[in-house]
Amino acid sequence: MTPTKEAVLKALGTVQEPDLGQDLVTLNMIRNLDIQGDRVSFTVMLTTPACPLRGKIEADCRAALKSVEGVKNVDIKMDSDVPNDGRMRGLVNMPIRNAIAVGSGKGGVGKSTVSVNVAVALAKAGARVGLMDADIYGPNTPTMLGVEKLPPPNGQRIIPAEAYGLKMVSMGLLVKPGQPLIWRGPMLNSAIRQFLGDVEWGELDYLIVDLPPGTGDAALSLAQALPLSGAIIVTLPQMVSLEDAGRGLNMFKTLEVPILGVIENMSWLEMPDGSKMDLFGSGGGEKLAMETGTPFLGQVPIDQNVRIGGDSGKPIVESHPDSVVARSFTDIAMKIAQKVSVAALGANNSLPINIVE
Numbered sequence: 001m002t003p004t005k006e007a008v009l010k011a012l013g014t015v016q017e018p019d020l021g022q023d024l025v026t027l028n029m030i031r032n033l034d035i036q037g038d039r040v041s042f043t044v045m046l047t048t049p050a051c052p053l054r055g056k057i058e059a060d061c062r063a064a065l066k067s068v069e070g071v072k073n074v075d076i077k078m079d080s081d082v083p084n085d086g087r088m089r090g091l092v093n094m095p096i097r098n099a100i101a102v103g104s105g106k107g108g109v110g111k112s113t114v115s116v117n118v119a120v121a122l123a124k125a126g127a128r129v130g131l132m133d134a135d136i137y138g139p140n141t142p143t144m145l146g147v148e149k150l151p152p153p154n155g156q157r158i159i160p161a162e163a164y165g166l167k168m169v170s171m172g173l174l175v176k177p178g179q180p181l182i183w184r185g186p187m188l189n190s191a192i193r194q195f196l197g198d199v200e201w202g203e204l205d206y207l208i209v210d211l212p213p214g215t216g217d218a219a220l221s222l223a224q225a226l227p228l229s230g231a232i233i234v235t236l237p238q239m240v241s242l243e244d245a246g247r248g249l250n251m252f253k254t255l256e257v258p259i260l261g262v263i264e265n266m267s268w269l270e271m272p273d274g275s276k277m278d279l280f281g282s283g284g285g286e287k288l289a290m291e292t293g294t295p296f297l298g299q300v301p302i303d304q305n306v307r308i309g310g311d312s313g314k315p316i317v318e319s320h321p322d323s324v325v326a327r328s329f330t331d332i333a334m335k336i337a338q339k340v341s342v343a344a345l346g347a348n349n350s351l352p353i354n355i356v357e
Contacts, residue, residue: 003070005033008040011064018053019342024061031079040065041075047341048205049080049126052334082127082205082337083344087227091196096130098229098340099207100260101222103252105244107138107213110265111234113310114300114329115210116144117317121333123165124317127205130160131168132195134222135212139172146313149173158199164318169199189221196226206337219248223255229340230260232297237264237284245285249292260339261297262289263332269302270324276301297335300328 013025024030024044033042044061046054058076065071084097102115112135123129133141142148145163150173153159160167171191201207209226212218222228231252235245245262252259264285268276279302289296303325309316317326 001070038072046080048337050337085344101231103211105248117329129166133170230258238280261295267299
């Protein structure tokens with residue numbers, strides 16, 4: 001007996017998308033359904049290629065179809081279509097579906113390292129990713145990605161560099177090495193607007209923006225020029241860093257930018273005997289998240305390969321993908337993608353949302 005399309009869809013209608021609180025059929029996530037004899041094939045269209053629950057969704061689909069009479073073989077393709085957050089970005093000539101700022105209240109907390117590794121992790125998952133190095137005074141992403149120059153321009157349009165599957169622009173590629181930028185606010189604002197309006201980004205699922213430290217002109221200019229899907233705050237566990245990170249967090253709240261979460265970097269150092277040394281204290285990032293009612297995205301331990309990768313132009317998620325640090329960055333990237341997609345769908349469709357931590 002050949003199973004019917006109605007029976008298959010009824011079974012798949014029992015499979016819930018955990019974040020959105022509705023079933024896959026209602027959400028129109030079942031595509032290209034085809035039934036040939038006892039074989040059923042279809043595509044599950046996820047909201048992000050970096051979906052942390054893709055394995056569970058696929059398993060739930062297979063389990064649901066076991067009850068359908070006549071189904072013996074199931075072929076499932078997992079694909080994705082990242083939702084647009086609905087914000088108008090008039091300076092950009094191609095759609096940027098989601099723009100995410102990475103900030104901190106102070107320097108030296110590894111903000112650029114987080115930006116680079118999260119961007120590469122999203123690109124490795126299959127997303128279309130851009131990385132805008134808006135840290136005008138200390139542009140480090142070219143070194144971290146091993147990029148030495150931009151491609152030739154297309155007329156008046158800047159062509160971004162490409163590395164590890166993502167597109168990147170940085171002031172470090174537009175000035176001579178070692179040249180200081182002694183700029184006031186209006187010049188910063190002009191540079192940031194140029195990075196948005198004059199760069200051929202193409203269509204992006206995610207634009208990651210590495211901000212300069214602090215709460216000054218660059219962050220304000222960016223928030224005004226580029227409607228943000230949300231912001232991420234990077235901190236160290238120590239009290240001084242937390243105080244500064246709290247200021248950065250409150251700046252985004254004042255600007256009415258959604259806070260996607262807090263990342264605690266350099267959380268511990270693993271010793272040869274397996275014990276952990278808390279060089280900068282412990283638990284501070286989670287405490288900051290709790291006190292401010294902000295999601296905690298995770299901890300990233302200390303690993304010398306992070307520094308080596310940053311100096312050599314090969315991020316740790318690429319050079320040591322199975323390391324504890326790389327897995328931390330990948331998990332954080334998946335959480336960010338998850339939260340952005342859920343927020344975008346909730347805003348556009350008034351769907352109930354239930355983010356699984």
